[in-house]
Each structure stands twice: as C-alpha cells, then as structure tokens.
Amino acid sequence: MTTNAEVLEQSLNHARFEVIPLRGVVAQAEMLPDGTTVTVTASPHKGLDATMDLAAQLCERDLHVVPHLAARMIRDRAHLTALLDRIDALGITEVFAIAGDSPEPRGEFPDALAMLRAMDELGRRPARVGITGYPERHAFICDASAIRAMNEKSRYADYVVSQICYDPHTVASWVKAVRARGVSLPIHVGVPGVVDAHRLLRISLKIGLGESMRYLRKQHGMVTKLLTRYTPEELFDELSPHLVDPSYGIAGWHFFTFNEIAKTLQWRHDLVARLREVPA
Numbered sequence: 001m002t003t004n005a006e007v008l009e010q011s012l013n014h015a016r017f018e019v020i021p022l023r024g025v026v027a028q029a030e031m032l033p034d035g036t037t038v039t040v041t042a043s044p045h046k047g048l049d050a051t052m053d054l055a056a057q058l059c060e061r062d063l064h065v066v067p068h069l070a071a072r073m074i075r076d077r078a079h080l081t082a083l084l085d086r087i088d089a090l091g092i093t094e095v096f097a098i099a100g101d102s103p104e105p106r107g108e109f110p111d112a113l114a115m116l117r118a119m120d121e122l123g124r125r126p127a128r129v130g131i132t133g134y135p136e137r138h139a140f141i142c143d144a145s146a147i148r149a150m151n152e153k154s155r156y157a158d159y160v161v162s163q164i165c166y167d168p169h170t171v172a173s174w175v176k177a178v179r180a181r182g183v184s185l186p187i188h189v190g191v192p193g194v195v196d197a198h199r200l201l202r203i204s205l206k207i208g209l210g211e212s213m214r215y216l217r218k219q220h221g222m223v224t225k226l227l228t229r230y231t232p233e234e235l236f237d238e239l240s241p242h243l244v245d246p247s248y249g250i251a252g253w254h255f256f257t258f259n260e261i262a263k264t265l266q267w268r269h270d271l272v273a274r275l276r277e278v279p280a
Contacts, residue, residue: 004244005275011243012268012275015253016066016161016188017261021050026057028261034062039254042070044102052086059090066130067092070100071115075107077122080115084124094128096161097153113149116156131157133187135165135174147181154183161254162190168238175248186251189239191232193257193264232264233271 016037019025029038038058042051048070055067067087074080087095097112109115112131119125131153134146154160160178165171175187232255242248257264 004240007244008240009272009275011252012272015255015268017193017264018254018256019054019261020259021046021054022259025054025259026061028259029058029063030061031261031265032063035064037064037066039066039096040068042068042073042098042100044070044073044100048073048083052083055087055092056090059092064094065090065092066094066096068096068098069115070098070102071109071112072100072102072105074109074115077108077118079107080109080118081122081124084119084122084126087126093126094130095126096130096132097157098132111149113153113156116153120156125156128158129156130159130161130188133160133162133174133178135162135167135171150178151181151183154185157185159186159188159251161188164190164192164256166235168235171235171239172242172248175242175250179247179249184249186249188251188254189235190254190256191235193232193255193260194267195256195258195260195263232267236271 014037016039017029017032018039018041019029020041020043032038040051040055040058042048051067055065058065069080069083074083097116099111109118116129116131119129131150133150150160160183162171162174165174171189178187236253239250243250243252255264
C-alpha cells in the first residue's frame with residue numbers, strides 16, 4: 001500500500017517549474033531532471049517571440065515544455081495560427097492559456113477565454129491546455145467575473161494552476177469552492193519556489209495579494225521579516241493532507257521559480273530526503 005509520505009514524495013518529484021525568458025535561464029534549467037515539466041512565461045516587455053525562443057531552446061534539453069500563450073499579446077487569428085504552427089513544429093503538445101499583463105489587448109483577444117474559443121474554432125487546440133485559477137480576489141477582476149470566466153474556460157482546458165497564495169486555508173477553501181461549482185479539472189497548486197525575499201515581496205504586491213499579505217502580517221508580524229526566511233515548506237505542510245484526499249483533486253505542485261531553480265531544487269531534494277525518513 002502506498003503511504004502518504006510516498007504520495008507526497010511523488011508529487012514533489014513531478015512538480016512543474018515555471019521560468020521567465022531572461023538571460024541565464026537555460027543554464028539554470030539544465031539542472032532539472034529529464035522529463036521535468038517547465039512552463040515559460042510571457043510578458044508584454046519581452047513579447048511572445050521571447051517565450052517561443054526559450055521554449056525552443058528548452059525542447060532541446062529533454063524537458064516537457066509548456067509555453068504561455070498570452071491572449072492580449074496576440075494580434076489576430078492569423079498570429080494565433082502562426083504561434084500554434086511553431087508550437088506544433090517544435091513537438092510541443094501543451095500550452096498554458098492566460099490573458100496576459102498587457103494593459104490593453106493588442107488585437108481581437110481581450111482574455112484567455114476568447115483565445116481558447118478561437119483555438120477550438122480553428123481546430124488547432126493542442127493536446128493539453130492549462131488555465132489559471134485565483135484563490136484570492138483578482139487584482140483587476142471582480143470575484144463574480146473571475147468565477148464565471150473560470151467556469152467557461154474549464155470547457156476548453158485539461159487542468160488548472162492556482163495563482164500564488166500564501167494562506168493554505170484560503171487555497172484549501174478555494175479548491176472546495178471550485179469543486180462545489182462543478183469544475184472537476186485537476187488543480188496544480190501554485191507555490192513560490194525558494195526566491196529572493198525582496199523580489200518575492202515586490203511580485204506579491206504587484207499582483208495584488210491582499211488577503212495573503214494580511215495573513216502574513218497576522219501570522220508572522222512584519223511581512224519582510226517573514227519573506228526573508230521564506231521557503232515553500234509551510235504551504236506544503238498545510239496543504240499536503242489535502243493532496244492525498246481525492247475529493248480535492250489536487251494534481252500536484254507548480255513552482256513559480258522566478259529563475260531561482262537551483263535553490264528550489266535543493267529545497268525539494270532536502271524535503272524528499274526528510275519524507276523518506278518518515279515511518280511508514
């Protein structure tokens with residue numbers, strides 16, 4: 001019989017790693033074991049060409065590469081088709097559909113749902129598609145709209161990755177609410193890797209993690225003091241029991257590495273070693 005510790009170890013060993021198209025990331029990614037799922041972000045500053053160029057480089061390193069397709073950065077269906085053609089030519093079978101951070105759409109796709117519908121109508125949907133879920137309030141979208149959009153996007157998707165949230169109870173409650181709404185897609189819980197504290201704080205404030213930041217203040221006093229010693233372990237410890245509960249449908253972990261892959265890998269290695277010491 002498989003023990004809880006073994007299930008948790010397997011979930012860590014199959015975690016997804018998210019990277020950003022920046023200098024030095026390919027060398028960092030070479031530390032990852034063959035077959036690791038690596039998702040490549042898209043930003044208005046770098047453009048989708050940077051996403052696809054990095055995806056192409058990572059495909060040469062025996063990794064399972066998942067480029068982000070940012071709807072607001074795509075001009076029209078011809079542009080979308082060209083991107084999907086390139087994805088197919090690289091042998092990539094999975095994409096992650098997001099709206100993207102562009103303040104205004106550059107073309108006909110204001111959000112991920114519009115892009116997903118276009119992919120379906122074009123008959124160009126990759127074998128697997130992921131979408132984002134928001135355990136907390138979205139910084140720019142009201143709760144009702146975010147919930148409605150997720151319900152509609154789930155028709156075109158195979159799994160969900162949750163946005164960063166530091167409060168494990170909020171994450172668990174959100175997963176239960178998603179299930180209560182009838183969305184049964186597997187959920188990968190999004191967790192920051194072992195990231196520089198000041199950078200993590202800037203990112204958290206930028207994406208509007210109001211509830212999480214209040215949680216950190218309540219639990220640990222000054223936010224910066226906590227983030228100075230942040231690791232994913234507290235979230236992992238609190239959420240792990242739900243991982244082995246099939247009613248939650250948690251598929252595993254998605255590490256937002258911000259390209260600090262080596263630190264996150266070492267943390268994973270150390271935690272797996274401790275799990276193996278747990279009595280059966």
